[in-house]
Amino acid sequence: MNLTVARLTVRGLLGRRRGILLLVVPALLLVISVIGRSSGSDKHDLAVTILGELSLGTLVPILGLIVGTGVIATEIDDGSIVYLLAKPLPRWKIITTKLAIAVVTTWAFAAVPTLLAGLILYGTQDGLAVGFALGTVVAGAAYSAVFLLLGVVTRHAVVAGLGYALVWESLVGNYVQGAKTLSVQQWGLSVAKAVAADGAIPAHVSLAAAVPLLVVVTVAATAFASVKLAGLTLASDE
Template sequence: MNLTVARLTARGLLGSRRGVLLLIVPVVLLLISVIGRSTSADKHDLAVSVLGQLGLGTLVPILGLVVGTGVIATEIDDGSIVYLLAKPLPRWQIITTKLTVAIGVTWAVAAVPMLAGGLILYGTQDGLAAGYFLGTLVAGAAYSAVFLLLGVVTRHAVVAGLAYALVWESLVGNYVSGAKTLSIQQWGLSVAKATANAGALDAKVALGVAVPLLIVVTVAATALATVKLAGLTLASDD
């Protein structure tokens, strides 16, 4: 990890309009949690709806998209990536540094508010808050890697990422049984279920399948992003 690259990446990400969005989304989740706590609805079902469907199902992939593409796509689009590539830094170090920043920011704006929201809505009962917290950690890391890869391979990373997050994850992955196995959201939910007390959550993908897939996708996306960035260097040199 290169500290200079990490500092510049974090400054560019948090100092832009993306930074405002990254603050608004978790605040909205916490406000909904506070309002939900004061209602007479069943607190378990409400927590599952807010943390599972809204949080892990919608807000986490969107935040992962904003952060994952934001750490590199903007630099590629405006051409400033050339200055970074001109430095004598291994391409894998650039990618892993940016991914580390992306994962850290995603955890801060997604996982921590999920834990806080869970505690507000349901306390420590059934390990529900801890389950969604851990599920968000692993899903957030995978989303960061996948969307970082999109930021390297296409100039339409945000559009492609939204299509994946909203169409595949939220629509196809939730309602088509065979597609659930290939959904980062469902993998995160499987980890959440394993952490919470038995019966507190329902996951469609077995933990023994979800964990290896999370690892494979995260590592593969990181490796491919490194290869593609190296190719971008060669194209610049031409």
């Protein structure tokens, strides 16, 4: 990790407008959890629905999109990335530093609120809160890598990311049986299921498939982003 790149990335990522956006979504999750706790609904089913669909299915990809694209797409769009690329830094180090910032930020604004929401809704029973929190940790890392890659390869990263999150993850990945194997959300649910008590969390992908897929997608997206950033350097030099 390069500390200078990390400092500049944090400063740009947590600016006033984006910082407010990062706070609104987890705050909404916590408010809904408090309201849900006081309702007469079955607490287990309510917790699984809110943590699985609202948090892991909506909160994590949205925050991953905001953060993953935010660490680099803005710099590419306004041309300020040229100053960073002019420094004698390996491109992979720039990408991995920005990814580290994106992952930690996603964990802070998604995994921690998910844990708190789980404790509010269902306490420590069945390991539900911890399971979903760990599910958001692994899914958050994968989303961050994928959306960072989008930030490098296209100027329409936010639009493309929203399409992916809303169409593939929320619709296709949830309701089309064969597509569930290729859903980051389902991989996160698989990890959550492995941590929680038996039968507490439903998942459609086995842990043996989910973990390698999470690793492959995260590493491949990071590597491809490094290659594309190197290509951007060559294009600028020409």
